[in-house]
Amino acid sequence: MQRxxxxxxxxxxxxxxxxxxxxxxxxxxxxxGSLGLLVLQxxxxxxxxxxxxxxxxxxxxxxxxxxxxxxxxxxxxxALQDALAGWPLMAALSSTRVFFLIIVLICLITAVVLFFxxxxxxxxxxxxxxxxxxxxxxxxxxxxxxxxxxxxxxxPVPAVTLQPVADTxxxxxxxxxxxxxxxxxxxxxxxxxxxxxxxxxxLQQKGFYVxxxxxxxxxxxxxxxxxxxxxxxxxxxDWGSDKxxxxxxxxxxxxxxxxxxxxxxxxYTIRNLSPFRFMNQEPALSFNLLPxxxxxxxxxxxxxxxxxxxxxxxxxxxxxxxxxxxxxNKQIDGDNEKLLQAALVRPEINxxxxxxxHLMMPHRPYTYDxxxxxxxxxxxxxxxxxxxxxxxxxxxxxxxxxxxxxxxQQATGGQAVIMLMSDHGYRGARVEASGELVRNTLNAVYLxxxxxxxxxxxVSNVNQFALLFNTLFNQQLPLQKNEWKF
Numbered sequence: 001m002q003r004x005x006x007x008x009x010x011x012x013x014x015x016x017x018x019x020x021x022x023x024x025x026x027x028x029x030x031x032x033g034s035l036g037l038l039v040l041q042x043x044x045x046x047x048x049x050x051x052x053x054x055x056x057x058x059x060x061x062x063x064x065x066x067x068x069x070x071x072x073x074x075x076x077x078x079a080l081q082d083a084l085a086g087w088p089l090m091a092a093l094s095s096t097r098v099f100f101l102i103i104v105l106i107c108l109i110t111a112v113v114l115f116f117x118x119x120x121x122x123x124x125x126x127x128x129x130x131x132x133x134x135x136x137x138x139x140x141x142x143x144x145x146x147x148x149x150x151x152x153x154x155x156p157v158p159a160v161t162l163q164p165v166a167d168t169x170x171x172x173x174x175x176x177x178x179x180x181x182x183x184x185x186x187x188x189x190x191x192x193x194x195x196x197x198x199x200x201x202x203l204q205q206k207g208f209y210v211x212x213x214x215x216x217x218x219x220x221x222x223x224x225x226x227x228x229x230x231x232x233x234x235x236x237x238d239w240g241s242d243k244x245x246x247x248x249x250x251x252x253x254x255x256x257x258x259x260x261x262x263x264x265x266x267x268y269t270i271r272n273l274s275p276f277r278f279m280n281q282e283p284a285l286s287f288n289l290l291p292x293x294x295x296x297x298x299x300x301x302x303x304x305x306x307x308x309x310x311x312x313x314x315x316x317x318x319x320x321x322x323x324x325x326x327x328x329n330k331q332i333d334g335d336n337e338k339l340l341q342a343a344l345v346r347p348e349i350n351x352x353x354x355x356x357x358h359l360m361m362p363h364r365p366y367t368y369d370x371x372x373x374x375x376x377x378x379x380x381x382x383x384x385x386x387x388x389x390x391x392x393x394x395x396x397x398x399x400x401x402x403x404x405x406x407x408x409q410q411a412t413g414g415q416a417v418i419m420l421m422s423d424h425g426y427r428g429a430r431v432e433a434s435g436e437l438v439r440n441t442l443n444a445v446y447l448x449x450x451x452x453x454x455x456x457x458x459v460s461n462v463n464q465f466a467l468l469f470n471t472l473f474n475q476q477l478p479l480q481k482n483e484w485k486f
Contacts, residue, residue, distance in 0.1 A: 005129040006122075008064035011050065011071055013132035015042045018075045020139040022297030027146050029248055034294035046071055061120040068128060069110045073103045078300025100306060160231070160258055162265055165473045171266060171352040172448055172472070173416040175343065175408065178274075178356075179397060180221060180363035182422030183429065184440035186213050191429045191437050192391050199398040203420070203444045206405060212457035214443035216424040218485050224423040225276065225358075226250045228461045229257035233480060251292075254278060259465045263354040266473060269347065273339045274358035284342075285335050285360075326374050329367040336361055340404050344411050361401075362394040370395035387428055409446075417472070418446040419464065439484045447471065458482060 019039045023030050046067055054063040073080075080103075085094035093099060114121075165171075185196040200210045217233065218224040227234055230253055238253065239246050260270055260279040272281035276292075283292050291299040298304055307328065336359050343357045366389035369375050375389055401420070408418060422442040429437035443459055445452065445468075454467045466477040 005126050005133070007129070008061045008125045010125060010128035010132055011046050011064055011067040012043060013129060013136060014068055014071055014075070015039060015046055017132050017135045017139065018042070019297065020136055020143070024139045024142045024146070026248065026296045027143065029251070029296055030294055035297075038294050038298060042071075042075075057114065059120050061122055061125050062114045062117070065121050065124055065128075066110055066114050070107050073107060074302045076300070077103060077302035078305050081305065082300075096306065100302075103302065160262060160477065162262065162469075163473075163475055165266060169473060171268070173346065173352055173412060174263070174268070174354045174468070175416060175418045176354070176356050177343075177401075177418065177420045178225070178358040179401065179420070179422045179442060180358065180360050181424060181426055182362055182397070182442045183394065183426040183437070184214060184422070184442050187425050187429060187437040187440035188391075188394075191426070192387070194391060196398075199402065200444070202402050203405070203446075206409060206446065207414070207450065208418075208420070208444040208446045209452040209455050211443040211445075211455065211459050214421075214441050214457070214459050214461070215439045215482060215484065216422070216441040216461045217439075217483060219424045219427060219438045221423050222247070222250045222254070223485075224461065226253040226257075227485075228423070228464060229254060229259045231258055231462065231466050231477065231480070233462060233483065233485065247296075251277065255280065260354070262465070262469060267351060268354045269349055269351045271347065271353055271355040273342055274356050275360070276358070278356055284339055329365050329374075332360060332365060333367045340400075343404075344407055346411070362390060362397040364390070366390060366393040368393060368396045372396055372399070390426060390428060415448050417448065417468070419468070420444040420446075421461065421464065423461070436484070 016039060019035055019042070023035050049070075050063055050067050053066055054060055057063045057066070081094050081096075081099050084090050084099065093102065183191070185200060188194045188196045203210050216224055217227050223234060226238070234250075234253075238249055255277045257279070263270060264279075270279045270281065272278040273284045275283050275285045277283055295304075339357055339359060343355055347353060364386075366375060369389075369392040375392065405418065405420070408416070420442065421444075425438040425440045427438055441461065443461070443464070445455060451471055454471050459467065460480065460482040463479045463482075466475075466479055469475040469477055
């Protein structure tokens with residue numbers, strides 16, 4: 001043990017601690033194989049840098065100390081930034097543009113000090129080795145003692161009483177298409193003075209019933225989808241005791257949801273084209289804006305935090321990183337296009353299919369302007385610039401989704417149910433009318449039999465599937481009161 005704490009390899013113990021600590025925090029949500037791969041990748045990068053820096057410093061202890069400082073700043077970037085944001089006196093320093101520069105300065109100052117400080121930091125090597133090994137041992141104990149936690153965090157889904165469905169009842173394919181953060185027409189008119197009637201008229205011409213003033217129930221995607229897919233409002237038991245438990249529980253509600261269970265009871269095959277784990281199927285997005293599996297750990301590293309802020313626009317004005325943002329935007333747009341094309345290809349099976357397609361449109365990053373070109377980022381600064389970018393991308397979304405709906409109806413021969421919805425409205429509109437505009441959503445439904453008797457102008461997202469099951473399969477599911485939670 002004495003020899004172990006003297007060798008200058010504490011950066012390796014830091015990597016192991018980072019991975020194990022994250023694994024213990026999200027126990028049951030991270031696959032061991034993914035965790036092992038993350039440790040291998042980080043360790044390889046650390047050792048390559050250590051061997052290079054060691055030649056420059058000419059001393060293993062100083063090189064190891066520099067690598068530890070750099071990797072600590074990199075791995076715990078998000079945790080440090082969040083902690084700073086929670087301190088009112090220092091919150092201004094937590095913005096990405098400021099905090100990133102602070103982190104860079106810390107690493108540069110460390111490099112310079114260690115270069116000119118010729119004495120080997122042997123005592124610091126011993127200290128860091130001891131600390132990280134103790135932390136690792138503590139997390140191992142937590143993981144072993146909490147081995148059954150994964151089962152406890154899986155919330156039970158209350159059973160819905162379903163009536164038997166006669167063999168003569170048709171079971172069409174069903175498509176749920178969610179356009180993330182799409183503002184409803186009433187909100188577009190009030191906030192942007194934009195007339196969205198052309199898009200609604202297009203849908204009506206294709207046989208859709210378009211709700212006049214539909215409403216969402218939550219202003220954030222994970223809450224909205226957990227509620228809609230379980231046909232109920234979220235309860236205090238769903239929250240858990242902290243933010244980590246909250247995410248795990250809501251993710252569990254989306255994965256093990258009541259809507260999917262009902263479709264399985266009706267003998268449907270489930271197809272997941274969303275950013276969530278859904279009915280135990282993997283997320284469909286490669287550039288995942290909602291962390292899953294090992295991304296629950298890596299999502300707070302410097303790379304994830306800075307890369308995600310680039311296409312979202314926070315750093316564009318300061319760094320003028322427009323080419324990088326455009327490159328990242330094209331990746332995200334590529335994901336959307338892959339999902340759209342995948343939705344058009346039906347599995348060759350004899351069962352009806354339920355497809356959940358969730359697109360990051362017109363949610364930021366605002367990939368295109370209204371003409372389908374890359375945005376001129378320099379023209380759009382501040383909050384008004386974000387509003388303009390959002391509206392431009394929404395107009396593009398109208399054109400793209402209009403073409404997709406036409407293709408989907410042709411591919412299905414007009415015999416599939418299509419529900420085109422948004423989870424919530426534009427969050428930038430919270431400043432108007434006490435945030436009520438965020439409640440205004442898109443809800444357009446196409447039923448092959450055109451039986452829209454149960455639908456009305458003010459349908460609430462939480463009731464969408466109860467209305468569908470009652471219409472298609474003669475069920476008697478109760479409806480929830482139309483409420484806006486937050």
